Amino acid sequence: GSTIGIIGNGQLGRMTALAAARLGYMCHVFGPGEDSPAEQVAHKATVADYDDRDALIAFADACDVVTFEFENIPHESVQLLTEHVDVRPGWNCLHLSQDRLIEKTFINECGIATAPFKGVDSLADLEKAVDELGRPSILKTTRMGYDGKGQALIRPETDLATAYESMANAPSVLEGFVDFQREISVVVARSACGQWTAFEPAENIHVDGILDTSTVPAHIPDGLIEEAVRIAVTLAEKMEIIGLVAVEMFHTKDDQLIVNEVAPRPHNSGHWTQDACYSDQFEQFVRAVCGLPLGSVERRNDLVMKNLIGFDVEKWPDYLNEPNAKLHLYGKASTRRGRKMGHVNLVYPLGELPKE
Numbered sequence: 156g157s158t159i160g161i162i163g164n165g166q167l168g169r170m171t172a173l174a175a176a177r178l179g180y181m182c183h184v185f186g187p188g189e190d191s192p193a194e195q196v197a198h199k200a201t202v203a204d205y206d207d208r209d210a211l212i213a214f215a216d217a218c219d220v221v222t223f224e225f226e227n228i229p230h231e232s233v234q235l236l237t238e239h240v241d242v243r244p245g246w247n248c249l250h251l252s253q254d255r256l257i258e259k260t261f262i263n264e265c266g267i268a269t270a271p272f273k274g275v276d277s278l279a280d281l282e283k284a285v286d287e288l289g290r291p292s293i294l295k296t297t298r299m300g301y302d303g304k305g306q307a308l309i310r311p312e313t314d315l316a317t318a319y320e321s322m323a324n325a326p327s328v329l330e331g332f333v334d335f336q337r338e339i340s341v342v343v344a345r346s347a348c349g350q351w352t353a354f355e356p357a358e359n360i361h362v363d364g365i366l367d368t369s370t371v372p373a374h375i376p377d378g379l380i381e382e383a384v385r386i387a388v389t390l391a392e393k394m395e396i397i398g399l400v401a402v403e404m405f406h407t408k409d410d411q412l413i414v415n416e417v418a419p420r421p422h423n424s425g426h427w428t429q430d431a432c433y434s435d436q437f438e439q440f441v442r443a444v445c446g447l448p449l450g451s452v453e454r455r456n457d458l459v460m461k462n463l464i465g466f467d468v469e470k471w472p473d474y475l476n477e478p479n480a481k482l483h484l485y486g487k488a489s490t491r492r493g494r495k496m497g498h499v500n501l502v503y504p505l506g507e508l509p510k511e
């Protein structure tokens with residue numbers, strides 16, 4: 156069979172490899188650190204840093220196509236892979252999702268709204284940006300942030316020098332605070348020939364900056380479901396995605412949709428699809444990357460995806476006794492506070508989601 160190369164070896168790579176195996180593909184995963192979640196289920200694993208040229212070339216030569224479950228890869232590495240193998244999606248997609256300033260600028264150029272933002276490279280920049288965008292606002296490092304790390308909320312009383320110092324001189328962006336009703340996300344799959352499918356929006360609740368639950372259906376007006384899908388598909392097309400893109404959005408109090416960020420890969424807020432759709436996000440990802448026709452994204456039941464974060468995972472045996480709970484564990488050897496250890500999909504008949 157053909158071999159799919161996956162850059163990154165976390166739980167997203169693990170679940171992609173499982174989906175690929177069902178379709179008869181082999182996966183070769185690449186990333187640092189022994190005993191990773193993906194390595195445990197892949198056919199082959201290279202343990203190496205993302206800038207290890209020799210390891211990247213050997214990996215590329217062993218694969219028929221290469222994709223990513225992690226977007227923070229150095230440009231030179233992607234370039235090198237591209238010289239040896241088909242890389243899907245291309246550098247353009249990673250490039251813009253690696254840097255919040257480039258990302259938000261691109262989204263606005265596509266005619267899609269984001270929170271107002273300003274680049275910040277000094278305390279003076281921050282003072283000026285706060286004058287323009289007001290308080291509250293959120294200061295974020297432009298690169299490498301995830302799960303709300305590298306962010307500082309600027310409240311009315313926040314000392315700007317302290318907030319600026321917490322960014323450790325990393326290039327940053329100040330964003331106006333969006334007083335949202337709720338957060339939603341849409342995962343779009345797109346093939347090289349331009350075929351696309353969009354899973355319906357999920358409603359996401361974050362706790363301490365980390366995704367806690369995703370629920371389908373989202374509690375948004377019907378018109379906004381179509382609008383959310385239109386926005387996500389527009390971005391998938393403009394980015395020329397081959398694979399998946401997840402688009403996080405805020406639903407504001409005046410029923411507007413504002414894009415927060417995009418991720419050109421499977422996404423935590425798409426895990427609900429595993430137990431609600433015939434072709435889940437990981438299968439759509441494999442299909443898109445391998446040039447197969449995309450599957451059905453029709454939803455067969457209502458669902459709440461609950462992340463098992465840190466020591467929450469110790470409750471996992473309880474879920475085995477719940478008839479509507481489908482457990483997904485990532486095989487991580489050590490539990491740490493804030494670490495994503497697994498998730499559970501709580502499945503309900505259509506229209507029978509528990510009331511909030």
Ligand code: ATP
Binds near residue numbers: 293332333361416
């Ligand atoms: P992820 O793990 O999703 O990649 P991240 O570290 O890139 O997270 P964001 O998605 O930018 O961070 O922010 C995390 C959460 O913080 C958001 O889902 C939202 O709840 C809140 N948040 C971020 N930006 C804003 C904003 N401008 N206004 C209001 N809330 C925000």
Ligand code: MG
Binds near residue numbers: 300301302416
């Ligand atoms: Mg992010």
Ligand code: MG
Binds near residue numbers: 403416
């Ligand atoms: Mg986010």
